[in-house]
Amino acid sequence: MPPAAIPSTLADRLTALVKGPQFIWWLGHVMMLVSTAFYALYWITFNSKAGTHWYTRAFFGALVSYSVVVYKSFPNIQFTVEFVQTLFSEENVQYLLMAFFWWRSTPMLAPLIPYAIFAFFNSLNYARTNILPAIFPSLPAGTTDPTHAWVANVSRKIQVWTEKNHAGAMAFVAYVEVVGVMGSLIFGAITFQSSFLSPIVYANFLRFRYFFSLHTRAAFALIRARLDNLIVPPGGNPNVPPVVAQGYTTIRGAITRFGQAAVQQPAAHARAQ
Known part of the structure; x- marks a missing residue:
């Protein structure tokens, strides 16, 4: 032996x-x-x-x-x-x-x-x-040690916590990227605190995220549903002027076409392979 x-x-x-x-x-x-x-x-x-x-x-x-x-x-x-x-x-x-x-x-x-x-x-x-x-490091089989037992317990708790919260955290990230980051860029551009090119650059990044990330698509769907319920008739707020609802619908359509253009290009490449 x-x-x-x-x-x-x-x-x-x-x-x-x-x-x-x-x-x-x-x-x-x-x-x-x-x-x-x-x-x-x-x-x-x-x-x-x-x-x-x-x-x-x-x-x-x-x-x-x-x-x-x-x-x-x-x-x-x-x-x-x-x-x-x-x-x-x-x-x-x-x-x-x-x-x-x-x-x-x-x-x-x-x-x-x-x-x-x-x-x-x-x-x-x-x-x-x-x-x-x-x-x-792992101890030989049959060996017990209070410190290693405590470390193993901590390791299991970390694994369980990360597995439980990972999906929710990624969904939150997608929402921050769509609303928080883009909103900050648009506000910065309007107030001359950041470049006007920044929202354009970031919009292209979000196009890729929309195609590759289920969480990003879910964030866009949630935002659209909330805005539709708030603005678009018949469920929208009756105090919203028709011109605002029409403008929102136009912008929504333009954003949808912009995002779908990015979805089609990688798909076509995948079929060509």
């Missing part, structure tokens, strides 16, 4: 952990979370300009995290139309490009919220699956 393998030391396990690219990915998420928290403190005290450096640090963390993911997903770059179409239809690529856009844009709180929620779930899961096992 061969001798039992000598377990690695804590230093060895932590060294192996920090050398992996996934650890850099986790650090980017942690930077996003911490920086967002500090920027939010400045924002709620109406001193957001003084916290601009936290805003840029937050999105720098997002750039780090999403760059690692994209690099691992596309290790071999190809200069073909098919590769470019596949690249830009990838969800992580879209969020990487938007992170760069936000990083160079006028600071706002709303764009940070979706990235911070993603970072929270990702960093929490990484801590459960990588950091805790590195610090408290």
Whole structure:
């Protein structure tokens, strides 16, 4: 019978952990979370300009995290139309490009919220699956230890909580992206606090999200249903002038056609393959 393998030391396990690219990915998420928290403190005290450096640090963390993911997903770059179409239809690529856009844009709180929620779930899961096992490795069968039992219980609770709340958090993210972020951009453009191009750039991002995300489609459907019930007759508010209802219907149709154009293009590409 061969001798039992000598377990690695804590230093060895932590060294192996920090050398992996996934650890850099986790650090980017942690930077996003911490920086967002500090920027939010400045924002709620109406001193957001003084916290601009936290805003840029937050999105720098997002750039780090999403760059690692994209690099691992596309290790071999190809200069073909098919590769470019596949690249830009990838969800992580879209969020990487938007992170760069936000990083160079006028600071706002709303764009940070979706990235911070993603970072929270990702960093929490990484801590459960990588950091805790590195610090408290599995014991041989039949061995009991109060500390390891406590860690195992914490790990199970984290897993149960994230699995239970993930879908709801993603639905909330979609609603923030559609209402909060786009609303902030439109308000910023109207008040000359941000570029007029920002809503246009972000509208194209939402087109992709509408095609690839069930949660985004559900958010648009919910918003449309609420506005229809509020404005469009016969169920709409009778005090709403007919010209307002007609204008809303026209805008709604234009937005629908704009979104459907993005849906048809990837579908046609998929059939061609």
